[in-house]
Amino acid sequence: MRAIHDIHGGVHPPERKELSQPGQLTDAPLPTHLVLPLRQHLGVPAAPCVAVGDTVLGGQQIAEAQGPMSVPVHAPTSGSIVAIESRPIAHASGLEDHCIVLETDGRNQWVTCAGTADWHAEDPVTLVERIKDAGIAGMGGAGFPTAVKLTPGPTRNIETVLINGTECEPYITADDTLMQCHADELVEGAQILAHVVSADAILIGIEDNKPAAIARVAAAIERSGADIELATFPTKYPSGGEKQIIEILTGQQVPSGGIPADIGLVCVNPGTAVAAKRAIVDGKPLTHRIVTLTGESLSTPQNVTACLGTPITWLMAHAGLSAAPQQRIIHGGPMMGFAVSNLEAPITKITNCLLAPTVAELPLPEPAKPCIRCGHCAEACPASLLPQQLYWYARAKDQEQLAEHRLFDCIECGACAYVCPSQIPLVQYYRAAKGQIRDSEQEKRRSDNSRERFEARQARLEAEAAAREAKRAARKAAAADKAAEGGVDPIQAAIERAKARKAEQDQGADKEPAH
Amino acid sequence: MTSPHAAGQSKVSSVMRDVLLATLPGVVVLTAYFGPGTLVNIVLGGLIAVACEYAVTAWRGRDPRVAISDLSILVTSTLLCIALPPYAPWWLIVIGVLTAVLLGKQVFGGLGYNPFNPAMVGYVVLLISFPVQMSAWAPPRGLTDVPGLGETLRHLFAPGTIDAVTAATPLDLLRQNTGLLFDDLMSSRPELVGWGGVGWLQANIAFLVGGIWLLYRKTFTWHAPLAMLAALSFCALIGYDGGSSESGGSALFHLFSGATMFAAFFIITDPVSSAVSNRGRLIFGALIGALVYLIRVLGNYPDAVAFAVLILNFCAPFIDHYTQPKVYGTRNKDV
Numbered sequence: 001m002r003a004i005h006d007i008h009g010g011v012h013p014p015e016r017k018e019l020s021q022p023g024q025l026t027d028a029p030l031p032t033h034l035v036l037p038l039r040q041h042l043g044v045p046a047a048p049c050v051a052v053g054d055t056v057l058g059g060q061q062i063a064e065a066q067g068p069m070s071v072p073v074h075a076p077t078s079g080s081i082v083a084i085e086s087r088p089i090a091h092a093s094g095l096e097d098h099c100i101v102l103e104t105d106g107r108n109q110w111v112t113c114a115g116t117a118d119w120h121a122e123d124p125v126t127l128v129e130r131i132k133d134a135g136i137a138g139m140g141g142a143g144f145p146t147a148v149k150l151t152p153g154p155t156r157n158i159e160t161v162l163i164n165g166t167e168c169e170p171y172i173t174a175d176d177t178l179m180q181c182h183a184d185e186l187v188e189g190a191q192i193l194a195h196v197v198s199a200d201a202i203l204i205g206i207e208d209n210k211p212a213a214i215a216r217v218a219a220a221i222e223r224s225g226a227d228i229e230l231a232t233f234p235t236k237y238p239s240g241g242e243k244q245i246i247e248i249l250t251g252q253q254v255p256s257g258g259i260p261a262d263i264g265l266v267c268v269n270p271g272t273a274v275a276a277k278r279a280i281v282d283g284k285p286l287t288h289r290i291v292t293l294t295g296e297s298l299s300t301p302q303n304v305t306a307c308l309g310t311p312i313t314w315l316m317a318h319a320g321l322s323a324a325p326q327q328r329i330i331h332g333g334p335m336m337g338f339a340v341s342n343l344e345a346p347i348t349k350i351t352n353c354l355l356a357p358t359v360a361e362l363p364l365p366e367p368a369k370p371c372i373r374c375g376h377c378a379e380a381c382p383a384s385l386l387p388q389q390l391y392w393y394a395r396a397k398d399q400e401q402l403a404e405h406r407l408f409d410c411i412e413c414g415a416c417a418y419v420c421p422s423q424i425p426l427v428q429y430y431r432a433a434k435g436q437i438r439d440s441e442q443e444k445r446r447s448d449n450s451r452e453r454f455e456a457r458q459a460r461l462e463a464e465a466a467a468r469e470a471k472r473a474a475r476k477a478a479a480a481d482k483a484a485e486g487g488v489d490p491i492q493a494a495i496e497r498a499k500a501r502k503a504e505q506d507q508g509a510d511k512e513p514a515h
Numbered sequence: 516m517t518s519p520h521a522a523g524q525s526k527v528s529s530v531m532r533d534v535l536l537a538t539l540p541g542v543v544v545l546t547a548y549f550g551p552g553t554l555v556n557i558v559l560g561g562l563i564a565v566a567c568e569y570a571v572t573a574w575r576g577r578d579p580r581v582a583i584s585d586l587s588i589l590v591t592s593t594l595l596c597i598a599l600p601p602y603a604p605w606w607l608i609v610i611g612v613l614t615a616v617l618l619g620k621q622v623f624g625g626l627g628y629n630p631f632n633p634a635m636v637g638y639v640v641l642l643i644s645f646p647v648q649m650s651a652w653a654p655p656r657g658l659t660d661v662p663g664l665g666e667t668l669r670h671l672f673a674p675g676t677i678d679a680v681t682a683a684t685p686l687d688l689l690r691q692n693t694g695l696l697f698d699d700l701m702s703s704r705p706e707l708v709g710w711g712g713v714g715w716l717q718a719n720i721a722f723l724v725g726g727i728w729l730l731y732r733k734t735f736t737w738h739a740p741l742a743m744l745a746a747l748s749f750c751a752l753i754g755y756d757g758g759s760s761e762s763g764g765s766a767l768f769h770l771f772s773g774a775t776m777f778a779a780f781f782i783i784t785d786p787v788s789s790a791v792s793n794r795g796r797l798i799f800g801a802l803i804g805a806l807v808y809l810i811r812v813l814g815n816y817p818d819a820v821a822f823a824v825l826i827l828n829f830c831a832p833f834i835d836h837y838t839q840p841k842v843y844g845t846r847n848k849d850v
Contacts, residue, residue: 332518335518338518372527372627373787378793385840404839406842414519420525
């Protein structure tokens, strides 16, 4: 048995997971239009490789990756491209972004997908390339390009692939459902990932509030005969944070500012592992995902497999949303999700949950009261920060103290704000402060650059002036040397020549009037 | 609106309500041993404090109902009034409460902004300004007749109604002791029965019970109270001097006399004016414990809590600076 380590802090909000009936999975109906953002991942947006009017097949690449921090986008079904334009997307900013709009034809015709069952024999580099070409980005919420994660560089030796089946956010059951319904694919995906990074060990971690998933995954491991360790640990939010699950299962901490690979780990979401299996074994790109539709404003909360690009409003209608005035739809969970400002926005590779709560269920926040420094936030912080101090310094815009109190080690899990008796929106302050610090760092870089450019130009001008001066001095010295040597002084000679010419002209002029 | 969208059950008002409830056992015991004086103090002080807080927050353009409803002002006035002598004249209570609310809290911007414990600010101003009235603690039941409620109320506005309002407290007796061995001193007078004296022992136990309930409710952590009690005991052990006539008193005497338990669980746990990290609170509490002992034994005042707390309130930001907890991921780094 693996030793389970406790993490500092954490909270126990009501889980409400039973609401969406984890383990039961149906396909969401196909909408008439799919809106596929060019950036569904963290990094550089993909570039469209189809034009308006083109007909496409399911699985066909419609936008290609732009560099390493980018992944392509594929059509989830057959149809025609009707627009490539800015559309509302599900983002905390509420801004629009470039999307390809696909009108579905209902025939769901696919390209032929060629996979490799015998991936053991494949070169890891080829496999990483295929994982990237399949458009896979972390499906736990951040959307980090998986291929980048799988190539941590020659200096880092990966020992363990860790599948993070924690799903510690209340309400969400997408990973739970995935682990129950696709356990065999998960196990194979984990093995593929381990092969890709040449890891010796595979570890699947699941929180103990998901007994069905634990049983199914254990059975799948048994069937596969692979050497995979399944670890369960007590339920606590936010155990599913990458840094947190690593500490829980290994006792080690990811160094501040570092990545798990620094301590020999690659940590991926179960959905990502399943997507990797489908990319390699079935040759299928990432075009669908499991989304939890939940909340008491829905008549039939459930888990569905939906096409990427399905508008949120479509899924909400499917789950029977009876919208109250000012109905909130939260993208993600209640602890870290954000309220969607436009329901026309589509789901993407990172959409694990759409939560439609009633006001009774998740009351609107009361006006914040003054901080009484009770320290409950520090007790709850999984990063061992002092949130109450960060709050003061964020309000004072004291960037030096914010750095001193390690603002950037905050994972924005919201545990501090959850326990705050004054109901201060602490995470909001930290996000704003981080943004301000990034801005001022950028500003400083810009002004440093300008200063360096100016100084370089100044130095170049001075050097040029000095060179000219040196040349002049050299010429002068050369002339003086010549004169001193007894030769004709060139200046004197020039004066003589000019005088002679003048005299000649004068003579000519004198003759003129005689004509 | 950003995450989290869920919020826990804890509210400022529920924290404050818990603190008020936790004072109940102590107040009941004080009333039982010293009569209804403390109760009258609390009621009168509470009324003045609420009125004053209401007026000042309204004047400052804040919503006074919000300020009152967080109950913090009642905590301040209640803690101050528990600390005041049971049969204090009305004006002493008025001055103390007004000082606490105005000078201790509102001048800094109200709840959450006060660098000092407001109740202790009020207490110290009174102690320095009116030493005679402030050192007039009543004798416990059994040594004298405890006045009734009517008498107490009459006494409030017509001092002299009650005869026996002043007696030396056990801490006074210890300081005044010149010739007796400590054990002899403790057995020389009826009011010194028990570790900390009649009434005092029971009141301290009652405040300890209330404090343990607050710990159970997770209103605060154990760090500051335990550190204070440990430091006080440690100093008392060193200063016990074998119980000679020069003795500073036993550890049990110090733990269960004066305002020890009340301070440990109700005064130094005021989060606003204390150190913030657990390690910081250990230091904060320990230094208060040591100062309490030093002032009790070497100083000039009947009890030392208020001074010790205010001095450490000064030091809290300094302690914070040196006691930042190790953040996740910095375990093996010099950062």
